[in-house]
Amino acid sequence: MLRFKLSCILFISCFSFAQDSLSVSLFDKSLNQFLNVRDFCISKDGTEAFFTVQSPDGTISQLARIRKTKNEWTEPELLPFCDENSYMEAFLSDDGLRLYFASDRPEKGTKVTEKNFDIWYVERKSNPDPWSEPINLGKSVNSENNEFYPTLSKNNNLYFTMDATTGKGKDDIYFCTWNGKKYASPVLLNDNINSSGYEFNAFISSDERFLLYTKYNTPDGNGSGDLYIAKKDATGTWQKAENLGAIINSKHMEYCPFYDEKTETLYFTSKRVEIGTKAFKNLAEFQEYVNQGANGLSKIYQVKIKF
Template identity: 50%
Template sequence: MYFGENLLFMKVIFFGYIFLVSFLGYSQTNKVLPVDESFKQFLSCRDFTISYNEKEAYFTIQNLNETKGAIVKAEKVKDEWKNFEIVSFSGEHRDIEPFLTPDNLRLYFSSNRPKDNTTEEGDYDIWYVERASIDSAWSKPKNVGSPINTQYNEFYPSLSKNGNLYYTSDKFTTISKDDILLSKWNGTTYEHPIQLNENINSKGYEFNAFISPDEDFILYTVYGAKDGLGSGDLYISFKDENGEFLKRKNLGNQINSNRMEYSPFYDKVSENLYFTSKRDETKNKKATNLSEFNELAKSYINGLSRIYKIKIDIKELKRN
């Protein structure tokens, strides 16, 4: 989802939010951490997807007013993320929200880049690049096309192992806000998209969903929810024995803050939940000189979009 300057992030704080502290799906000793200290070099970054061998990751960097975005690749060297570079197909338009498919041979993303036979930037569509192997170069971007892309905005693609595509759309704003849609892959083409059930979507904002490879759970953001901690919170929903998503659960204040949390990605290998947050620890810290003020402004948890991680136990979350 695109967070432009016109979107008001209303804070809905409830006195009882402290009771959301735990689903026991993550230990009280587990803490939200910066994804890596090397990411501090980026003033504003968001979205995160990692390869199954844990050796490469892709994420979005953007300017401070979030009008410019580019997709960056990073390589893991001795447990540290290094060798950052803008990917070959990005940097000119606003490319955001990369997602590596489970086989790592396609990278999907959202972009306002021009369509075929045009030069003007337009609405946000879902695009992808592909490669023959994980060591091969990426192809030129291809538009996913109809029935997924429309005259409206499509954001945050996430695919299961069978090719089913989950994404965010603002197509239904006459009856709701942003919703999460599913387009099933039938082996030949994508079928007409459907909205997920009322346990996921509502009349408000639901967006930026990560679907597990086996489609047994979904992680996503709900904005302004009655049981939220403020702004947008991360939620999880599991499927029942009939394949229907159950009522969503707030992930609690060990993960969520009173600021925006969004763009989740769960890595089964490391059991890390990666997500973006605009949390801020600078508000109540004193700066007595310019040097101290600049240090606060440049600190990682400074209210700008940053990528974080926390280790969670999905099975334990489901039991609770």
């Protein structure tokens, strides 16, 4: 496993958090078999994880699963409901019985003239029972626009990305409250979260205390997309988002955050480049070296950090 061990003290002014040492590493070397892998989430008990595998240009996306047995991850397997449509950005409910995701699959009985992404889910009665057929989350959330990257709080409030004309500019972060029966209409998060640029792929903490997401090409960024964190004040208002710093963020794209509150581990996707030029004995050595990760393609990383 290629690891990057860096020590620093990272300060984020609005909520005073510091880490004496941050160590960012690839999640698991078994995922190096895929050119592009992204959108990681893990179950509450840490024994099941889901992620997206993509073609080189990102036009083909499918969902995969791994299980942990005897402290080792199993070989990845394709989720059974995936078909010729795109499936990506999975989020598992607290009880592990509902899996949310984004897909451009058409609804049954509809004639599609132009595809767009909606938020869908599948259910199971228990684990490891089979998943149901995909179910569209409904018109209170989904629209003629693209909806991406669903993430839910403990009370089932939904946060997601949408490229709607009601936004601040490009992609923006919205949320829908859950009343126990259905979702309310999407609400755009405030100017401390969204801007005229791109904001996307948000993860909400279980208590809605903080939000992790990507801002693209910002003046205080490290380049391309960076991960930011925003917190609520005592009135429940979102405060100005802060960059997570140059240990987590690189000059390349960082996106798709997921935080395991139990293990205090941040998982995220990065296109960082950490490999350099060198001499090779043969092509097999070359192939192994360039495929190990941190090669400019989407890979999943992890870092222990407390928010």
